[in-house]
Amino acid sequence: MNQPSIAIDKLLNKLPQLKSAIQKVIVGQDNIIEEIVVSLLAGGHCLLEGVPGLAKTLMVRTLADALDLPFRRIQFTPDLMPTDIVGTEVLEEDHATGKRFFKFNKGPLFANIVLADEINRTPPKTQAALLEAMQEFSVTYGGQTYPLDRPFFILATQNPIEQAGTYPLPEAQLDRFLLYIKIGYPSAEEEVQILSNTTGTRQAKVEPVLGAAEIIQLQSLVREVSISEELVHFVALLVRATRPDTSTVPYIKEWVRWGAGPRAGQALILTAKARALSHGRYAVTMEDLHAMAFPVLRHRLLMNFRAEAEGITSDMATAELLRSVERPKGNL
Structure with missing residues (x-):
């Protein structure tokens, strides 16, 4: 870490405070809160899926309240x-001159935290317009590119039950979401x-x-967290094992159509x-990789038709991968 240790410790002490602030409103869901905070620290975007009434929107609003950042909510509709x-x-x-000119009026994407409901x-x-902003951190209109303010964090929600009149995200677009x-x-x-509190x-x-400058500083710190060559090699093996044409895991060959x-x-x-840093550590462990494997691979493994018919999910495939792929030796 290149920054003064006292400043870093002061900054890292705010992460438990951030989680505690969210937990004042959101009961339980500790793992979900941690994954959202991890995504924020890693500089990526989240897709949240759950049936109605599970406080998805409230969770995002509470996060926005705990961060001193501009927040906008966009209700996505067919029109x-x-x-x-x-x-x-x-x-x-x-x-003054009487001359007319075109002026670009910025839309709701021009905020630091955007809820795509x-x-x-x-x-x-x-x-596609939203996903371009997610990938490029800018938007284009009339041949002109407009950069978005940083940090830029999109949390999108979707309902897994009611599919009438919906437009499911294609796999290539799902891949743009970090988690x-x-x-x-x-x-x-x-x-x-929950019933008592509400x-x-x-x-x-x-x-x-936390404010914008502190979040950007934390995102920079995440990049400095160390990871051993053995664990990088394990990640490469794990990702390659998701691909049926090259995988040595029979489960993957049987149930997965496309890998990550x-x-x-x-x-x-x-x-x-990011998870290691949020736990006050400056090095990645195997526990961190195992914890993040599910939200990372969940939308990047395309199960085949037989798997869907049998109720075999991408989470099941990820669990089998973590059991089957050889772990590096030593206490990592």
């Missing part, structure tokens, strides 16, 4: 057009606490914990580094 999210040119007049409700053309996070039902105890007059107030590309390996190492 939403690319200009509705990117922006458009309007004709204005200079009152129900992304699969909008047509591919609008999805694919699935939100499940709360436990019995958590559900009781049906009274008391409302938790979330104070900002090199971007999956990059995402796994980067998110493992």
